[in-house]
Amino acid sequence: MHMSNWNRKSWMKWGTVGGALLAVGVAGAGMSACGPAATEEGETDYSYQGLGSRWAIQFEGDTFTLTYDEEVDGINEMTIEGTFEEFENRFRLLTITASEGENAPPVGGEAYGVEIPGYAFFLQPSESTAEPIIMVNAGGCPSGGERMNWITADFGENNPNATEDTAGDGARDAMGEAEFSSSAEAITITRRLFETADAFTGTMSLTIGTCTDGTYEFEESGGEGAAQTSYMYATSNGGMLVRPGDGLIFASPELAETPAVSDAEGTYSGLAFVQNSEGGAQPVKVVLAADGTGTVTFIEPETDADLADTEIIPVALGTPVEGTKGQFHGTIDDLPLNCVRSVVDGDELLACNGAGDPLAEGYCGEGVEGSCYPVFFFLGVKR
Numbered sequence: 001m002h003m004s005n006w007n008r009k010s011w012m013k014w015g016t017v018g019g020a021l022l023a024v025g026v027a028g029a030g031m032s033a034c035g036p037a038a039t040e041e042g043e044t045d046y047s048y049q050g051l052g053s054r055w056a057i058q059f060e061g062d063t064f065t066l067t068y069d070e071e072v073d074g075i076n077e078m079t080i081e082g083t084f085e086e087f088e089n090r091f092r093l094l095t096i097t098a099s100e101g102e103n104a105p106p107v108g109g110e111a112y113g114v115e116i117p118g119y120a121f122f123l124q125p126s127e128s129t130a131e132p133i134i135m136v137n138a139g140g141c142p143s144g145g146e147r148m149n150w151i152t153a154d155f156g157e158n159n160p161n162a163t164e165d166t167a168g169d170g171a172r173d174a175m176g177e178a179e180f181s182s183s184a185e186a187i188t189i190t191r192r193l194f195e196t197a198d199a200f201t202g203t204m205s206l207t208i209g210t211c212t213d214g215t216y217e218f219e220e221s222g223g224e225g226a227a228q229t230s231y232m233y234a235t236s237n238g239g240m241l242v243r244p245g246d247g248l249i250f251a252s253p254e255l256a257e258t259p260a261v262s263d264a265e266g267t268y269s270g271l272a273f274v275q276n277s278e279g280g281a282q283p284v285k286v287v288l289a290a291d292g293t294g295t296v297t298f299i300e301p302e303t304d305a306d307l308a309d310t311e312i313i314p315v316a317l318g319t320p321v322e323g324t325k326g327q328f329h330g331t332i333d334d335l336p337l338n339c340v341r342s343v344v345d346g347d348e349l350l351a352c353n354g355a356g357d358p359l360a361e362g363y364c365g366e367g368v369e370g371s372c373y374p375v376f377f378f379l380g381v382k383r
Contacts, residue, residue, distance in 0.1 A: 048121040049214065049233055050135030051241060051248065057121060057135060059084070064094060066123075068101070077101050090114055090269045090383055091283060091301035094123075112283050112301050114269055116381050119239055119344045122271050124281050132271040132281035134250065134379065140236030141211035146180040148238060149326045149340040150189070150251035151351045174338045174353060175327055178240070178251050185209050192321070208232060237344055250351055250379065252342035255326040261292040261317055264328075264341055268350050270380020272296065286350065286380060292317035292330065296378070332376060348382035 047058040054069035068078040078101035096109045113123040123133040177190040208216040216232040232242040238253035268286040288294035296313040318330035328339045332354040339352040354376035
C-alpha cells in the first residue's frame with residue numbers, strides 16, 4: 001500500500017484550535033532575543049521561534065510558554081502555559097495548565113514535541129490534517145559563512161503544484177546545498193530535482209539583508225510579479241528555516257566529509273507528516289540498520305509501543321549523493337525518498353521527504369491532474 005492511501009490514527013490531543021493556532025502558512029517575523037539560561041539542575045533552558053505569523057516557545061525548568069502573534073504586531077493572540085515531561089525516547093509530552101486568547105486550546109490539553117537542545121523544537125499541531133510546527137533556537141544570528149544542506153516539503157491538503165517552483169523551470173525542488181555569507185547578507189542555493197535528486201540544476205542567490213534576533217526579512221517575487229515578504233529564521237549554530245510562499249525549507253549544517261550509509265545507523269524519534277491522510281503530523285520511530293534498510297513506525301511516545309491498526313512502512317537509505325556531505329536518496333514503500341543528515345553539538349539529525357503515488361485515485365484533489373508530491377516529510381533526532 002503506497003503512502004497516498006495511508007490512514008493514520010489521530011493523536012492530536014489539543015482538540016480543535018481553529019485558524020489562529022494553525023495558521024502556519026502565514027509568513028512570520030522573529031521574536032526578541034531570549035538566550036539560554038541555566039537551571040538549578042545544571043541543565044539549560046532554551047527559547048525557539050518558528051514559522052506561522054509568529055510562533056515562539058520558551059522552556060524554563062519543567063514549564064513552557066507558547067505564544068502566537070497572528071498580525072506580527074507584538075500583541076499575542078494566544079498564550080499557552082503548561083508543564084512538560086520528557087521520556088527516554090526524547091519525546092516531550094506538553095500539558096496545558098493555562099491558556100488565553102481566541103480559539104485557545106483548553107486546560108488539560110496535551111501535545112507531543114521533540115527538542116534538539118539549543119537548536120530546534122518540533123511540535124505536534126492540534127488538528128488531524130495539520131503539518132508540524134517547526135521552531136529553531138531564538139535570539140542568535142550566524143556570523144561569517146555557513147555551508148548547509150537543505151530539504152523541502154510542500155505542506156497542504158492538496159499539492160497540485162508539481163510543475164511550479166521558484167526558479168520557474170518547471171521542476172520541483174527536493175534538496176540541495178546552501179552557502180551563506182553574513183558579511184554579504186546573501187545566500188546562494190544549489191538546487192536538485194525531486195525526480196533526480198542527484199542531478200545538479202543550477203544555483204540561485206537571494207539577498208536577505210541583516211539578521212535581527214535570529215530573523216531575516218526579505219522580498220521575493222510573488223504571484224503575477226507581485227513582491228511578497230518572506231522571513232528566514234537562523235541560528236548561531238548552523239540552522240535555517242524559511243517558508244517561501246506555501247513551501248517549507250529546513251537547512252542544517254553540512255557534514256565535515258561525505259558520510260557512509262552506515263553512519264546513519266540507529267533509532268530516531270521525530271514527527272512525520274503525510275499529506276492527504278488522517279492524523280496530520282504524528283510521532284514516529286525510524287530505525288535504520290548499517291546497510292540503510294529500516295522501518296518507519298507510528299508510535300505512542302510514552303511507551304514507545306507501535307500504534308494499533310497502523311502498518312510498518314519499509315524504508316531504505318541509498319548511497320550518498322555524489323559530491324555532497326550529508327545528502328542521500330533512497331526509497332520509502334518502494335517510492336522515491338530524499339534525506340539530509342547533520343550533526344549539531346553531538347546530536348544527529350535526519351530530515352527526509354518522500355513521493356506518493358501520483359496516480360492514486362483522488363489524491364491530487366477533484367479535477368486536478370498530474371503529480372502531487374512530496375507527500376511525506378520527517379524530521380527527527382537520533383536517540
